Amino acid sequence: MSNERKPEWLEALQKTPLTSRLRRKESLKRFNTWRIGGNAECLVDVVNVADLSLLLPFIRKHRIPWFILGKGSNLLIPDTYWPGIILHLSGEFRGWEPLEGNSASEKNEVVAGAALADVTFAQRCVTRGWGGMEFLIGIPGTIGGAVAMNAGAHGGETAEFLKEAEWMDMEGNLHNSPRESLEFCYRYSELMGNYGRIITRAVFQLRESDPETVEKNLLECQQFRMEKQPYNQPSCGSVFKNPPGDYAARLMESSGLKGKIRGGAQISPKHANFIVNNGGASSADILSLIDTARETVFINHSINLELEVQILQSAVYG
Ligand SMILES: Cc1cc2nc3c(=O)[nH]c(=O)nc-3n(C[C@H](O)[C@H](O)[C@H](O)COP(=O)(O)OP(=O)(O)OC[C@H]3O[C@@H](n4cnc5c(N)ncnc54)[C@H](O)[C@@H]3O)c2cc1C
Numbered sequence: 514m515s516n517e518r519k520p521e522w523l524e525a526l527q528k529t530p531l532t533s534r535l536r537r538k539e540s541l542k543r544f545n546t547w548r549i550g551g552n553a554e555c556l557v558d559v560v561n562v563a564d565l566s567l568l569l570p571f572i573r574k575h576r577i578p579w580f581i582l583g584k585g586s587n588l589l590i591p592d593t594y595w596p597g598i599i600l601h602l603s604g605e606f607r608g609w610e611p612l613e614g615n616s617a618s619e620k621n622e623v624v625a626g627a628a629l630a631d632v633t634f635a636q637r638c639v640t641r642g643w644g645g646m647e648f649l650i651g652i653p654g655t656i657g658g659a660v661a662m663n664a665g666a667h668g669g670e671t672a673e674f675l676k677e678a679e680w681m682d683m684e685g686n687l688h689n690s691p692r693e694s695l696e697f698c699y700r701y702s703e704l705m706g707n708y709g710r711i712i713t714r715a716v717f718q719l720r721e722s723d724p725e726t727v728e729k730n731l732l733e734c735q736q737f738r739m740e741k742q743p744y745n746q747p748s749c750g751s752v753f754k755n756p757p758g759d760y761a762a763r764l765m766e767s768s769g770l771k772g773k774i775r776g777g778a779q780i781s782p783k784h785a786n787f788i789v790n791n792g793g794a795s796s797a798d799i800l801s802l803i804d805t806a807r808e809t810v811f812i813n814h815s816i817n818l819e820l821e822v823q824i825l826q827s828a829v830y831g
Pocket of ligand 1: 651652653654657659663700707750
């Protein structure tokens, strides 16, 4: 049962000296690409590191349910009320600072803020003639989400170009971790909000190329998306991870799942691993299609599909 009474911690939070804006009872529909979700008790647009270093220990001290989201492009949010704090990075976390160092080791390097849009990052690489991360043009998330999820496409992934990540722990301390000290694998990293680690910015080293080549690659990535994916409908990209040596979409399509409808949600007739919101879909509609897809693929192929999408389902405490 939801409890929408004013929480005890709210007054203390409102008295905390923050520059960041607190929003109350904010609908989370606008904060994810499925356009689904209920209201959050409190959403904070965190504008700087100083505020983040006050908020995280506060959350921990008061044992408040919390979650950090980027653009919510890999997230299923329940239709019900969320009783805690949603952290949404903005302001100085949208930074882009190319390193102009003369040393070879600093060549083609940029420091990108965790709230910078992947698409903006990819477009800025064109101007510089930096290659490698063109795949980000089709990923509608943030740099923080890309590092956290080790986002990738067209044979590339974020961790390949990461040199260093800056993150904050729940006590408000900042850390700098070189890529080699961090564990990454397919759509996984150990730098996740869920593990009490908030990525604040990251240093990337791109490949030397030229603007024409980078732009051409970028346009190819865009063309591929337009042909193969339902890019103009609300979705969360791939719902399931590809199992080793196979594709979730192939397994789903050959199980007859394409086009299946539940309420306002549908397994896309264009790409079986995308579930789209045809209008008015609820999180229950999506979850029901997820269950059906898993069950049907298991019956047909004896393979357990693993979720790529994250579900905001239970309280995460500091
Ligand atoms: C049309 C479409 C196409 C897509 N194509 C691809 C694709 O080709 N390849 C791919 O990999 N993904 C793809 N995705 C999925 C998604 O865009 C990526 O996973 C993206 O990296 C998520 O970023 P986000 O900022 O939206 O993160 P969110 O969805 O908001 O969050 C995802 C997870 O990252 C965590 N997180 C976010 N920011 C931080 C932070 N600063 N610190 C710590 N943890 C954080 C969240 O807590 C959550 O657990 C696609 C999605 C859509 C809608």
